[in-house]
Amino acid sequence: MATWRLPFLRRALLLSSPPPPFFHLSSFSSPLHHSHFKRTFLQCSSLSVEESTSSTTIQPEIPKAGRNSTWKPMCLYYTQGKCTKMDDVLHLEKFCHSCSVELGESISGLKNLREQEFDYFLVLDLEGKVEILEFPVLLFDVKTMDVVDAFHRFVRPTKMSERRIYEYIEGKYGSFGVDRVWHDTAIKFEEVIEQFEIWLRKERDGHIKKLWREEGDGRLNRAAFVTCGNWDLKTKVPQQCEVSGIKLPPYFMEWINLKDIYLNFYERRAPGMLSMMRELRIPPLGSHHLGIDDSKNIARVLRHLLTDGALLQITARRADASPERVRFLFQNRIK
Ligand SMILES: [Zn+2]
16 A cells, blocks of 8 residues: 555645535546545534634634644545556546644644554544454554554455445445445455455565564454444454454453543543534534544644643453453443
8 A cells, every 4th residue: 555655645635626625425437447436525513613613612623633634535546555546637626635633733842742562553433333444444543643554444244245335335324425435445354354364464664663463363463443432342343253254363352441541631521422523622524424434534633632731541351261351441331
């Protein structure tokens, strides 16, 4: 997969015109393979309402990124390593080809940064209730406090008729205008896992520092999954592994539930991603419930927690002998 840090792309992003404030319904298309790839922007209306009603107690200072950023929708072919238009300037102007969290303040001068147990976090936010439909993972580098790589695949259900899949995808992704790219690119879960493991094996940081102890215990190496809630890794991945007839890979045996970190660090309960973002005054970007956009928003919350000085520790772990048993490591947690 191409690196995120091409200077040319950076310039293209900076030169592009900003999106309208609080993106309204709009769609666009571009020629060739993206001809039917249109995205609809649904700025989370619940948040907009609550932002405005909370102004009696808090200055309604919405961070700049929400109003006047260079935000644009991700190229969902690029995130899956399949964009063929990297030399098309118009295409690069329309679609984002970087997984950076896009909250550009410098991390130098931040006083609260603390030593972490992990070098990388793998931010994961699955989509799909019946079967997994989208598997996005963002690689967050603790040193740079940004997303430095991504693995993203749309996932084709195995136990559904074509007709049922069509209806399911229309209902789930039709409103975002990304159903076409889903149909163009989705592959079965077992293939996704194979490709994910190739991605895990990549050398990073210019020397051999792999994310995965493949030859050892099969766990991640100084890296941990970060999710918003326990559902993704406690429930959905094991369920899908069973449906797809594969063994639960050992790197899924433990994770960090960001809601529990948030609760213990700020001593406030936040039931979901949007409530955390609202309390931290981080504007959500993109389409809520498009997994890659939600993952980026979770990465923004993660970044905020880290720069405020939170220690990110494993919050849930499966027992080696009986993986169906999950132990929760924080006493104070969101249930
Ligand atoms: Zn592209």
